[in-house]
Amino acid sequence: MKYHIRLFTIIIGCLLTFYILGCGSDEDDTEPTNSSPIVDSFIVPEEFNPGDVLEFKIIAHDEDGDTLSYTWEVDGEILESTGTSAKWTAPEDVESVKVTVHISDGISKTVKRVKTVINKEFAPPDPVDPTDGEIDTVPDPPLNLIVPGKGAFGIKLGDPFKKVEAIHGKADGPLGVDRDFSYWDDPDIGFSGYVDGINLVKSLFLHRPNKAKTAGVNGIGSALDSVEREFGNAQEIDENDFGEIRHWYWKRGIKFTIDENEKVVTVYVFKPIAGAPAAVGIQDQQDRAAQKNAANELLRRRTKQSSPSDN
Numbered sequence: 001m002k003y004h005i006r007l008f009t010i011i012i013g014c015l016l017t018f019y020i021l022g023c024g025s026d027e028d029d030t031e032p033t034n035s036s037p038i039v040d041s042f043i044v045p046e047e048f049n050p051g052d053v054l055e056f057k058i059i060a061h062d063e064d065g066d067t068l069s070y071t072w073e074v075d076g077e078i079l080e081s082t083g084t085s086a087k088w089t090a091p092e093d094v095e096s097v098k099v100t101v102h103i104s105d106g107i108s109k110t111v112k113r114v115k116t117v118i119n120k121e122f123a124p125p126d127p128v129d130p131t132d133g134e135i136d137t138v139p140d141p142p143l144n145l146i147v148p149g150k151g152a153f154g155i156k157l158g159d160p161f162k163k164v165e166a167i168h169g170k171a172d173g174p175l176g177v178d179r180d181f182s183y184w185d186d187p188d189i190g191f192s193g194y195v196d197g198i199n200l201v202k203s204l205f206l207h208r209p210n211k212a213k214t215a216g217v218n219g220i221g222s223a224l225d226s227v228e229r230e231f232g233n234a235q236e237i238d239e240n241d242f243g244e245i246r247h248w249y250w251k252r253g254i255k256f257t258i259d260e261n262e263k264v265v266t267v268y269v270f271k272p273i274a275g276a277p278a279a280v281g282i283q284d285q286q287d288r289a290a291q292k293n294a295a296n297e298l299l300r301r302r303t304k305q306s307s308p309s310d311n
Contacts, residue, residue, distance in 0.1 A: 035063045036108040044099050044115040050092035054117070057085045058101050066105035073100040095122045137166045146214045148231075149253025149272040152204050153191055153212045157271060161199040175199075180298060190220070192298050203270040203291070205298045212267075214254075224262040238292070240299060246292075250274075255295060268295045 043057040062068055072079040072086040075097045079086045088099075096118045104110040139154030146152040151159070154167045164181065165171060168191065171181040175195065182192035190210030196202045206212060206220065213219040216230030227247065228234075231254070234247035244265060245258045253272035259265045270291050 034066070034105070034107045037062050037066075037068055037103040037105050037111045039103065039111060039113055042101065042113045042115065045117055047118050047120045048090040049120055050090055052090045053087055054090060055085060055087050056099055056101070058103065058113070059084065060103050060111070062105050064105070064107075066107060069104050069106065071102040071104075073102075074098070090117075090119070092119075092121075095119055135160065135162050135166050137163065139167055144212055146206065146212045146219060146254070146267060146269065148214065148249065148269060150269075151201075152206060152267070152269045153210065155193075155201055155204060157201055157203070157269070159201045161195045161201065164193075164201065178294075178297065182298075194294055194298075203268065203294060205295065206267040206269075207265065207299075218256075218264065219267060220264055222264045224256075224258050224264070227256050227264065240295070242299065246295070255291075257295075257299075266295075266299060268298075270294075 037060050039058065039060045041057075041059040043059075045054050048054055056072065058070060060068060070082055070084060070086075072081050074088050075094075079088060081087070086101075090097075096116050098114055098116050100112060100114045102110050102112050140156055141147045141151050141154070143154045149157075151157050155164055161175070161181065168183055168189065171183060172185045175181055179195050179197070179199075180192065181195065183189045184192065188209065190207045191205070192207075193204040194202050208220050210220055213222075214230060216226070218227050218230055224247075231249050231252060234256075235250045236248040238246050238248070240246055240257060247256045247258060249255065250273045253270050255268040255270070256264050257266040257268075268291075273291075
């Protein structure tokens with residue numbers, strides 16, 4: 001019995017000794033942290049002229065007293081300097097460059113700073129005219145067809161304006177301030193639209209007396225219920241500046257304007273815009289607003305151009 005008591009006492013003593021020796025404060029086990037470099041100033045010119053020798057400077061410090069090293073880049077090209085300043089000779093053919101410096105203490109996370117420098121004398125090259133050369137004069141889609149989000153009346157979105165005139169003849173006049181075109185005079189074929197900055201068709205507008213139809217045989221004069229049988233419910237319904245109701249099928253790239261008799265009076269074809277109206281991003285919102293304004297403006301000009309009987 002005494003032997004067991006003595007053995008028990010020895011075991012308890014050993015356990016207490018291991019516990020006391022093995023348990024220290026958390027501070028003893030925690031490695032000291034090292035702070036990242038701190039940037040005090042990053043000095044880069046805002047502009048340059050071609051041929052200028054620019055000097056970039058960085059002022060930084062390290063709270064732990066670590067020695068700092070520097071890596072300089074201009075548009076991803078590593079410069080030779082590894083100090084607190086670097087020099088770079090500006091070329092002629094760039095609009096702007098990004099100057100980047102990486103600051104490292106060799107221990108903690110590297111710190112990066114970036115600034116953009118603009119070429120004051122940069123002039124963008126003239127756009128390449130995509131209509132140079134031979135123009136395809138085959139109507140695509142066919143003259144009697146409307147293809148949502150793709151084209152209508154022989155013209156595809158993205159076709160050069162020269163093809164529009166090759167198929168339909170000279171427009172009523174030169175492209176408007178908003179780069180719009182129309183075929184409303186002598187004869188009125190119920191066709192107009194917009195081109196972009198390099199004269200490629202970006203939207204098309206059909207109205208009476210145009211006879212083109214969709215695959216489901218919907219066009220000017222069609223009933224609203226026929227449109228909805230082909231396309232379903234519109235993603236958005238609003239009212240234009242003339243009190244007519246517009247049914248927008250944003251994902252399909254087509255809009256039908258409906259009069260008080262629930263008949264189609266205009267059809268507008270544009271590049272599809274994805275997403276539901278309530279859940280789109282800023283860019284989609286801007287694109288939708290631009291299409292609405294464009295359709296309103298063409299209708300306004302059409303109404304002004306037409307006689308009362310055409311409205």
